[in-house]
Amino acid sequence: MTAHLELASRAAALSAAGTPFVWATVVRANRPTSAKAGDSAIVLADGELSGFVGGECAESTVRAQSLQVLATGETRLLRITPDVPDEESGGGSDGGSEEQPDPGIVTVHNPCLSGGTLEILLEPAVPVPVVAVFGTAPIASALVRADRLFGLQVRAVTSPQELVFDGTAALVVASHGRDEEPILTAALQAGIPYVGLVASRKRGPAVVDSLPIDDALRASVHTPAGLDIGARSAPEVALSILAEIVSTRQERGTGEDESVPTDAAPAQALAMARDPVCGMDVVAVESSLHVDLPTGRVYFCGTGCRSAYLDQRGAYPT
Numbered sequence: 001m002t003a004h005l006e007l008a009s010r011a012a013a014l015s016a017a018g019t020p021f022v023w024a025t026v027v028r029a030n031r032p033t034s035a036k037a038g039d040s041a042i043v044l045a046d047g048e049l050s051g052f053v054g055g056e057c058a059e060s061t062v063r064a065q066s067l068q069v070l071a072t073g074e075t076r077l078l079r080i081t082p083d084v085p086d087e088e089s090g091g092g093s094d095g096g097s098e099e100q101p102d103p104g105i106v107t108v109h110n111p112c113l114s115g116g117t118l119e120i121l122l123e124p125a126v127p128v129p130v131v132a133v134f135g136t137a138p139i140a141s142a143l144v145r146a147d148r149l150f151g152l153q154v155r156a157v158t159s160p161q162e163l164v165f166d167g168t169a170a171l172v173v174a175s176h177g178r179d180e181e182p183i184l185t186a187a188l189q190a191g192i193p194y195v196g197l198v199a200s201r202k203r204g205p206a207v208v209d210s211l212p213i214d215d216a217l218r219a220s221v222h223t224p225a226g227l228d229i230g231a232r233s234a235p236e237v238a239l240s241i242l243a244e245i246v247s248t249r250q251e252r253g254t255g256e257d258e259s260v261p262t263d264a265a266p267a268q269a270l271a272m273a274r275d276p277v278c279g280m281d282v283v284a285v286e287s288s289l290h291v292d293l294p295t296g297r298v299y300f301c302g303t304g305c306r307s308a309y310l311d312q313r314g315a316y317p318t
Contacts, residue, residue: 003051004040007040007051011023014044015127018127019127020044020070021042021043021044021045021070022042022069022070022125024040024042024043024062024120024123025038025039025040026053026120027077028118028119029116029117030117033054033116033117034055035055039051039052040053041059041062043062043063043067043070045067045070046285046287047063047285047286047287047288049062049287053118054118055302056302057110057278057280057302059302060280060289061110061301062078062120062122063287063288064282065078065106065108066122067285069122069124070126073124073126074124075121075123075124076122077105077106077119077121078106078121078122079117079118079119080117080119081107081109081118082109082110082116110280110301128148128151129249130152130153130154130155130169131152131154131168131169131170131171131172131245132156132162132187132192133154133155133157133171133172134156134157134172134179135173135174135178137174137175137176137234138234139174139198139234139237139238140156140198141234142237142238143172143238146242150242150246159179160182160185160186160187163183163186163187168192169249170196171187171192171194172241173195174198177203180197180207181211184197184208184221188213188220188221189213189217193248194248195221196221196245198223198224198225198226198237199223199224200224201224204221204223208223226240226243227240227244227247228240229243271284271285272284273298274299275299275301276298276309276316276317277308277309282300282301284297284299289301289303289306291306291309291310
């Protein structure tokens, strides 16, 4: 219980800092296994694993699968088993994943396990995108009140120095003309994806034209901010602005499925290496067990395979 509470405390700190991670929880364990139901771990984007979800070989599989989960933003049930998959069913080979009728379940054959089967729930935790709002106009206040209603954090800022560019999806300026240029310029130069200015159709373009930036950046400012939904009141205008932010995120492919965190990194192939001793696939990151040789780096699922390789290097492929 103490270890779980410590992990929970760390998870809270990571979330507060906007650091993505995967929470791995053992939900089923068949003997003989060193893990038991309820054991858990946290996996970071660099492969660092804290906690306990089984021995070294199981940990290696959890690391590799967690990095895939972090890339897709989708929860996954991982089944790790020493059983050789049925070749006729199209299952994978050593260290590989079998084809699954349910995309939420992935079975991995791990030849290093002691004989039991583990089922581990992998849950990604990625930062909620931030919408920064500058100004004290009624529209700004209405936007702030919409915090978390549409899967977005809405935060008031009072100066360009308060902008946190990493993880900020949008900036909306609604200050009735006060100090607009500095914060608009800072947001555009930092590459914040959506920058909106609440202003009239006449004043908005004039403000944008005065910004000391190139034409391409000026053209990216949304003014008047918001979709045309016939909004009249401040809350209605705030709704139109949030709708435009969501729309532009959809166009960029960062919010296609509202069940997937919108700032999850795009799925991409992980660099993998094969353990030369047992044949298991290992994710090629610094935190995976490895040795550096003149011929290059060799990765292992655990210390047993690494020791065997170092003791009898000539017996294994390089």
